[in-house]
Amino acid sequence: MLIGVPREIKPDEHRVALTPAGTEALTAAGHQVLIEADAGLGSGFTDDFYAAAGAEGLASADDIWSRAEMILKVKEPIEPEWPKIREGQVLFTYLHLASSLKLTEALCASGAVAIAYETVELPDRELPLLTPMSEVAGRMAVQEGAKYLERHAGGRGVLLGGVPGVLPGKVVILGGGVVGMNAALTAAGLGATVALLDVSLQRLRYLAGIMPANVNLLFSTRYAIRKQIRDADLVIGAVLLHGAKAPSLIVEDDLKTMKPGSVIVDVAVDQGGCVDTIRPTTHGDPIYTVHGVIHYGVANMPGGVPRTSTLALTNATLPYVLMLADLGWRSACLRDPALALGVNIVDGRVTYPGVAEALSLDYSDVQAFLTPPAQE
Numbered sequence: 001m002l003i004g005v006p007r008e009i010k011p012d013e014h015r016v017a018l019t020p021a022g023t024e025a026l027t028a029a030g031h032q033v034l035i036e037a038d039a040g041l042g043s044g045f046t047d048d049f050y051a052a053a054g055a056e057g058l059a060s061a062d063d064i065w066s067r068a069e070m071i072l073k074v075k076e077p078i079e080p081e082w083p084k085i086r087e088g089q090v091l092f093t094y095l096h097l098a099s100s101l102k103l104t105e106a107l108c109a110s111g112a113v114a115i116a117y118e119t120v121e122l123p124d125r126e127l128p129l130l131t132p133m134s135e136v137a138g139r140m141a142v143q144e145g146a147k148y149l150e151r152h153a154g155g156r157g158v159l160l161g162g163v164p165g166v167l168p169g170k171v172v173i174l175g176g177g178v179v180g181m182n183a184a185l186t187a188a189g190l191g192a193t194v195a196l197l198d199v200s201l202q203r204l205r206y207l208a209g210i211m212p213a214n215v216n217l218l219f220s221t222r223y224a225i226r227k228q229i230r231d232a233d234l235v236i237g238a239v240l241l242h243g244a245k246a247p248s249l250i251v252e253d254d255l256k257t258m259k260p261g262s263v264i265v266d267v268a269v270d271q272g273g274c275v276d277t278i279r280p281t282t283h284g285d286p287i288y289t290v291h292g293v294i295h296y297g298v299a300n301m302p303g304g305v306p307r308t309s310t311l312a313l314t315n316a317t318l319p320y321v322l323m324l325a326d327l328g329w330r331s332a333c334l335r336d337p338a339l340a341l342g343v344n345i346v347d348g349r350v351t352y353p354g355v356a357e358a359l360s361l362d363y364s365d366v367q368a369f370l371t372p373p374a375q376e
Helices: 020-028 047-053 061-065 081-083 101-110 131-148 178-190 201-208 222-227 268-272 304-325 329-335 354-358
Strands: 002-005 030-038 055-056 070-072 091-092 115-118 169-175 192-196 216-217 234-237 263-266 287-290 293-296 343-345
Touching: 002 061, 002 268, 020 030, 020 047, 020 304, 030 047, 030 061, 047 055, 047 081, 070 304, 081 101, 081 131, 091 304, 101 343, 131 178, 131 234, 131 263, 131 268, 131 293, 131 304, 169 222, 178 192, 178 234, 192 201, 192 222, 201 216, 216 222, 234 268, 263 268, 304 329
Parallel strands: 002 030, 002 070, 030 055, 070 091, 091 115, 169 192, 169 234, 192 216, 234 263, 263 293
Antiparallel strands: 115 343, 287 293
């Protein structure tokens, strides 16, 4: 298969969808890899590394989009890329379609096969291609929140870990999944007092066995959320509904009860956010303030640590990329039901129920598209 890796053009996005090691694995398996010049530079991989691994470097993204049978990306295509997507082309990347009707309509119009990293799902409900970036984002959420709590950044001037004789800061985390768990462990490691809320008692019982003593686990209700955020220094939104829009957990009036100079980091912003007042921001302009509360809404947080993120992402995606390249998308999805759940759009039809429901679009079962045509 001819596989293309264009350079990411979303603002402040420095990750790349394939490492030189991944390139070598694909070329060793008999596939061709096209990579745009400087695509890996932001992650510390220069073009000569890819050339040594067998990739063909191209100066133009247009050439990659026009030639490749499968496009590997990190972030969803943005508007300048939409016209480049071809009918029948496989696009494998993070998509988060439930929060973007325009992107969904553009992908439907293209006739491409859109496979989303974030909806590939194992039988135990683990999301193997979202997990590594969730681990990064959870840890970064505390790091970024701590930074904006500093007085010169507009925050309350609180050190999360405190010092002897001074109470530590309080961190409230909404959601006990991979993001929330990593955020809690990081905040607890700094010495903060942590409250982690989730709606699953089963998950809370699991977390009780691994969390340190300074993490308090609470069943999530609107009442509990309102009470906990009143004295919070940092609130982290870590809620995920598989392939669907995030639920609204904090409304604007709630902010009026929070401490001036406190910080909200909503990791769910790329799924619409679980805070009503959140909007997507960038690494170059990451924060804004509503009712005295600092909002951090960077939608591609792992892009701030691209070296770590690119390596972690390729570790997870490469087995699926190899399967798609070796077998073709239909046969690969027939063989691996987890990968089939990643297929969000085929032939102009939405094939992931959470996306169809969130955007009020018609849903088509992906299984209807998996019988190979006669020529395959």
